[in-house]
Amino acid sequence: MPQFHLFPDAPRPVAPFSHAVEASGWVALTGQMPTDPAAPDAPLPDGIEAQTRRVMENLRLVLDGLGLDLGDVVQCRCYLTEFERDYACFNEVYAEFFPEDRRPARTTIGVTALAVGALVEIDCLAAPRS
Structure with a gap:
C-alpha cells in the first residue's frame, strides 16, 4: 500500500498534493517551489540562483522527513x-x-509558467539505501 506523507517542517503545499509518496521501495517527491517554509507567503527569492538553492533546500526538508x-x-x-x-x-x-x-539521472524542461510565479521547480524519485 502506498504511504502518503505531509511534513510540518516542509513548505506548505501550493496545491492539493502530498509532499511524498512511498510505494514498492521507491519514494516520489512532489515538485518543490522556492517558497520559504517559515514564511510561505513571503516574496520568492530573487533570481534563478537563489530560487534553485531554496528549491534544493526544500527537497532536503522533505527527504529529511523520510x-x-x-x-x-x-x-x-x-x-x-x-x-x-x-x-x-x-x-x-x-x-x-x-x-x-x-x-x-535528470531531465530539464522549459515551461511557460510555474505555480507562485517561480522560475524553477524540481521533483525527484528516491530509492532508500538499505
Missing part, C-alpha cells in the same frame, strides 16, 4: 520558465548539491 538525503535521489525532473536565460546558472547551483560521482 529519513533520507540527497544521496538517495536517483532521478530529478527540473522545470525552468526561462530555459535559455537560466539553464547555465541553474546547472552551477544544482551541481553544488550532488557529488560529481553521485549525480542523479
Whole structure:
C-alpha cells in the first residue's frame, strides 16, 4: 500500500498534493517551489540562483522527513520558465548539491509558467539505501 506523507517542517503545499509518496521501495517527491517554509507567503527569492538553492533546500526538508538525503535521489525532473536565460546558472547551483560521482539521472524542461510565479521547480524519485 502506498504511504502518503505531509511534513510540518516542509513548505506548505501550493496545491492539493502530498509532499511524498512511498510505494514498492521507491519514494516520489512532489515538485518543490522556492517558497520559504517559515514564511510561505513571503516574496520568492530573487533570481534563478537563489530560487534553485531554496528549491534544493526544500527537497532536503522533505527527504529529511523520510529519513533520507540527497544521496538517495536517483532521478530529478527540473522545470525552468526561462530555459535559455537560466539553464547555465541553474546547472552551477544544482551541481553544488550532488557529488560529481553521485549525480542523479535528470531531465530539464522549459515551461511557460510555474505555480507562485517561480522560475524553477524540481521533483525527484528516491530509492532508500538499505
